[in-house]
Amino acid sequence: MTSLLRKVKTRLSIHAHRKVRGMLEGEYTSVFHGRSIEFDDLRHYVPGDEVKDIDWKATARMGTPMTRRYIASRKHTVLLVADTGRDMAAVAASGEQKIDIAILAAGVVGYLAARHGDLVAILAGNAEHTEYRRPESTDAHLERLLQLMASRTTLGSGRSDLSTQLSYIAKSFRRRMILVVIADDRVIDQVQQRLLRRLSVQHEILWLTVGDADPTSADWTAGDMYDVADGAELPRAVRSQQHLRAEFSAAALARTAAADELFDSLAISRSRVEAEADVIPGLFRLLEGHRHARR
Amino acid sequence: MELIYWWMPMLWAPLAAVTAAVAVLVYRRGRRRALEGRAIAHSDRLTALPGYRTALARYRALLIAFAGLAALVLVAGVALASRPVATSIVYPQLSNRDIVLCLDVSGSMVEYDTELVEVFGGLVDGFEGERVSLVVFNASAVTYFPLTSDYGYIREQFATITGQFLNEDIAYFDGTFFGDGSSLIGDGLAACSLRFDTPEDDRSRSIILATDNLAVGESIFTLPEAGELAIEAGIRVYGINPGDSSAREYLARFAAEFQGVVEDTGGSYFGIDDPRAIDSIVEQIDAEQATISRGAPQLVKADQPVIPVVFAFLGLAGLIALAWRLQR
Numbered sequence: 001m002t003s004l005l006r007k008v009k010t011r012l013s014i015h016a017h018r019k020v021r022g023m024l025e026g027e028y029t030s031v032f033h034g035r036s037i038e039f040d041d042l043r044h045y046v047p048g049d050e051v052k053d054i055d056w057k058a059t060a061r062m063g064t065p066m067t068r069r070y071i072a073s074r075k076h077t078v079l080l081v082a083d084t085g086r087d088m089a090a091v092a093a094s095g096e097q098k099i100d101i102a103i104l105a106a107g108v109v110g111y112l113a114a115r116h117g118d119l120v121a122i123l124a125g126n127a128e129h130t131e132y133r134r135p136e137s138t139d140a141h142l143e144r145l146l147q148l149m150a151s152r153t154t155l156g157s158g159r160s161d162l163s164t165q166l167s168y169i170a171k172s173f174r175r176r177m178i179l180v181v182i183a184d185d186r187v188i189d190q191v192q193q194r195l196l197r198r199l200s201v202q203h204e205i206l207w208l209t210v211g212d213a214d215p216t217s218a219d220w221t222a223g224d225m226y227d228v229a230d231g232a233e234l235p236r237a238v239r240s241q242q243h244l245r246a247e248f249s250a251a252a253l254a255r256t257a258a259a260d261e262l263f264d265s266l267a268i269s270r271s272r273v274e275a276e277a278d279v280i281p282g283l284f285r286l287l288e289g290h291r292h293a294r295r
Numbered sequence: 296m297e298l299i300y301w302w303m304p305m306l307w308a309p310l311a312a313v314t315a316a317v318a319v320l321v322y323r324r325g326r327r328r329a330l331e332g333r334a335i336a337h338s339d340r341l342t343a344l345p346g347y348r349t350a351l352a353r354y355r356a357l358l359i360a361f362a363g364l365a366a367l368v369l370v371a372g373v374a375l376a377s378r379p380v381a382t383s384i385v386y387p388q389l390s391n392r393d394i395v396l397c398l399d400v401s402g403s404m405v406e407y408d409t410e411l412v413e414v415f416g417g418l419v420d421g422f423e424g425e426r427v428s429l430v431v432f433n434a435s436a437v438t439y440f441p442l443t444s445d446y447g448y449i450r451e452q453f454a455t456i457t458g459q460f461l462n463e464d465i466a467y468f469d470g471t472f473f474g475d476g477s478s479l480i481g482d483g484l485a486a487c488s489l490r491f492d493t494p495e496d497d498r499s500r501s502i503i504l505a506t507d508n509l510a511v512g513e514s515i516f517t518l519p520e521a522g523e524l525a526i527e528a529g530i531r532v533y534g535i536n537p538g539d540s541s542a543r544e545y546l547a548r549f550a551a552e553f554q555g556v557v558e559d560t561g562g563s564y565f566g567i568d569d570p571r572a573i574d575s576i577v578e579q580i581d582a583e584q585a586t587i588s589r590g591a592p593q594l595v596k597a598d599q600p601v602i603p604v605v606f607a608f609l610g611l612a613g614l615i616a617l618a619w620r621l622q623r
Contacts, residue, residue: 244346255340
């Protein structure tokens, strides 16, 4: 079995720039660990750190920016909420499988959390079946979580229905957690809106959308195409029509705007990624947006 | 309109039904099994668009038209394979006649011969398949032209001999004097009886014999002997005798003999005095012969492939156009 976590680390350290990695860490720190009172130690400033955490005296002494670190008041629990229904086995906007992007995103978040001593748990499932893995912070545990996502998500999996997982969380968890929901370009229906409104009171919610493929894309005019939900074919002669492409992108823009508005009204930070290469910048945007939203 | 292979549609109907059923089954099973191609989630993002709905409706209409045209081509093909035929009833005997004009060309007969040839020339226009021959005789018989269905040629020959009659050109009786006497009617009839070149064929044979019956000299065949010959060959003889007039009482015996011979062969005898009567006589002979020779009606079937071929062609052209449109 190939190690999914290794892939995450590789992506973090090589493919994505070192600087970005540092920034992402700084961002994570400032978002979730920035407000402890107890001073821990000083470390070199990394971009993304809160400016107010810079110890100007130490900076003057050292000649290079230094940031104060605080002892975390307590360990956070990051709950990865993953859809492992067959929707996620479909093609993403980049042509990759959506689940691969989702696993990479979950891995990066989990890795960052684990490095900060936070606990990572997962709630994964589809309309029929939901699985929960207890919070831990070891690499082995993280690898198991990622493997769970990978193995559960196939084209033969059950229907995707995020409200099952959301209501599970609403019912089962008392303590405050950081929810990282990894979903796709679905429409958030009334039930899910109600659940999210309810959950956002108790938890911090970060929402990462994995962009769905554009069926009218000119790259995919050759070959068949069907919907994973019901197997209905999208006839090539119909979907490849020029005027539909324009109509679809106009509708996609409108949909994105509507989703943004919805998440704003729910006070949930959201970011959308379309490719594996986009995951780290996308998470950075997500954390950045979350930090500003909390002000 | 009927079908020769009437069972062809019955063969194809179950075949087409079974093929369609198998296609539907395979399609259904294919749907249930793993699908080919790219898996897309939330396709309603596209399918809910009004543009997609109209495009899909148009696509479906094209598919239905395609299926309809394919069915049309199939039906036309089956129709063609069943061989549609038009049936008609024909009386084949009608055009199965051989007629020999047997003309006495002795001086007194020219007027009548001219009329006979002229009237026959008119009849030829309505002939189809009949064969006509012209034999002239006096002391000996000469074939002016043999049995032929080349009506252009016949008309040409009739025109020639008419011209010769009218201009008193002696060419028309060339070769008719090799014999002992003149108007040797027995020899003439016998010679004409031998002009039928296909005795074994199933055709009606008749001789129109025009003579004034003024035989002079020794003939090889007597008239009754020649009559026997004609009967043996199954030939009907029609006699036209301008010499049979009340003014020539002394010829009554010859006339009676002539009439007897002619009627023994199953033909008719006409004694006349006026060349203009020839017209009605020939008509009468023609009509009489037509009724006699009208054989059992035969059913003739002629293939009628035009309509299915046109439909098949149009359907195929439509299929190609639609296939191109659908592939685009």
